[in-house]
């Protein structure tokens with residue numbers, strides 16, 4: 001309703017009087033010295049702007065009284081502790097070839113004026129009188145375990161492509177690489193790894209020698225130390241307190257620091273006091289390329305792991321997932337040594353304490369399906385299964401956000417708020433409203449948020465032994481049933497196969513899905529031969545009576561191009577029936593070729609879709625596609641036929657027989 005502005009008694013214009021602004025009336029007060037008060041508040045204490053700014057930030061009191069840390073039973077002062085911490089960081093950043101290490105000092109160089117003088121720079125090496133280099137003369141400022149708010153400011157000030165979205169997340173760009181580079185991931189082959197690791201055909205471990213590692217390490221360290229400031233995160237991996245790993249991440253970007261802040265376990269201030277020497281260190285110099293004249297280098301990107309030195313070097317890629325998954329690879333080495341199985345799986349728990357694992361390759365639904373409003377989230381991607389149950393390796397989740405809609409994935413949607421890193425998304429210039437359907441930068445848009453952003457996260461992220469082991473495959477051929485119950489041999493067969501088929505890309509005209517087989521649903525991250533992990537999984541499932549399931553979150557009614565992806569709502573119903581135990585009691589029939597046990601009915605899901613053949617209008621096309629996929633499975637499995645799984649040769653025979661039969 002348009003108001004004429006007349007007659008409401010509050011406001012009226014008299015056109016005739018609109019000739020100029022009314023004169024401001026200043027009333028004389030009793031105190032003639034006071035010129036004008038705009039409010040009645042007491043004036044600020046500061047005399048200068050700098051003083052005013054220094055009032056704005058107060059030093060937070062520690063949550064517990066700082067106890068005097070002990071070194072070999074001797075109490076050390078807070079100042080001494082700070083010094084030791086800087087010494088440890090300086091040692092991490094020291095050149096291995098020069099006598100002079102970096103001088104490090106804590107704090108933002110831009111705020112030097114505010115930094116109290118008590119912090120003395122720390123040199124790692126005693127400075128020799130001779131041979132001093134320019135790098136030995138300069139300071140590197142350390143931004144140590146900054147808070148999300150501080151990292152936002154650093155990103156927005158100094159990193160192009162950083163913006164606050166309308167929901168408060170930090171939108172960032174990962175640069176030229178918007179996904180991992182598995183062909184550039186190298187592992188040092190030395191006396192220890194020679195025998196322990198899986199090398200050769202099919203293995204993700206591309207070898208490099210110690211010398212080349214050191215060259216790349218030096219390159220990364222020199223790059224990092226040449227900067228005015230670097231970010232250092234000291235954090236943990238693995239919620240199992242007996243098998244916790246201390247990690248240090250040195251990086252050049254606030255984006256990387258915030259990403260790892262969210263993805264690793266965040267130490268409490270008390271835990272940080274006692275952090276000491278890290279078990280593993282990442283040098284992320286991703287903006288700087290590797291040198292292609294260096295032996296082994298085949299591109300400008302190299303991600304190098306040295307297990308003996310407990311170090312990882314990243315050159316030539318800024319994609320933050322390299323750090324997350326690089327550490328996962330390290331856990332795939334360290335944990336099995338302790339008889340603990342590391343898993344590329346999501347994990348959640350019902351109200352009754354029933355735990356489910358969700359295995360699957362990228363994009364098959366681990367994050368989507370483990371994030372379930374009716375269950376506690378233990379973790380979405382990386383877990384350990386020990387004699388005491390399951391534990392999450394990480395402190396955060398990494399969700400795909402292409403085509404994200406609030407109604408279908410409300411918990412993930414709501415987690416995209418202040419503190420969350422949003423990689424490579426497109427947003428409206430003015431409102432900063434994210435368009436999740438936009439693939440202009442990449443299809444692999446991602447959100448990284450701390451796990452407690454999911455309301456029903458289970459903190460600490462641990463749980464009892466799993467009851468259900470769900471293998472997810474996104475079958476773009478459209479021939480795998482939406483759900484099948486697996487016996488142990490079938491579970492092993494599909495675990496070792498690690499199948500999924502997504503569509504090759506988003507370009508027009510791509511009709512043919514491509515099958516991907518990735519052993520243990522994570523061949524890119526495993527370090528030992530797949531059969532080692534498979535044997536451990538079989539042993540644990542048997543011992544704890546877990547049931548295996550194969551769930552196709554992919555196509556139905558035809559392959560990609562003619563059929564369509566199974567509705568998420570149906571997949572959720574299927575998963576609900578697995579959790580509740582209802583599906584165990586269903587009536588089953590066996591499919592041809594793959595010999596899978598499929599239910600004939602399931603509440604909330606149309607019965608006809610449970611057997612894919614019903615949904616294909618062209619039955620011959622269905623049979624041909626089924627046989628084609630069976631052939632691809634068989635061919636993939638050939639490399640494993642010569643391996644024995646565990647000590648039980650009967651199981652090996654059964655696993656070989658559990659594949660497609662035609």
Ligand SMILES: Nc1ncnc2c1ncn2[C@@H]1O[C@H](COP(=O)(O)OP(=O)(O)OP(=O)(O)O)[C@@H](O)[C@H]1O
Pocket residue numbers: 360361362363364365366367368369380381398399400401402553554565566567568569571
């Ligand atoms: N029926 C379905 N079941 C599961 N996910 C579905 C289904 N239909 C569509 N999707 C979509 O598929 C994607 C699954 O991605 P998700 O993030 O869960 O992958 P992921 O297995 O966690 O992979 P990564 O290991 O790369 O993180 C989501 O974008 C989800 O919305």
Ligand SMILES: O=C([O-])CC(=O)C(=O)O
Pocket residue numbers: 179180321322324325361362381398
């Ligand atoms: O590592 C990544 O980039 C994302 C991820 O979780 C996976 O690929 O399994």
Ligand SMILES: [Ca+2]
Pocket residue numbers: 366367380381398399400
């Ligand atoms: Ca995920």
Ligand SMILES: [Mn+2]
Pocket residue numbers: 344362381
């Ligand atoms: Mn993953």
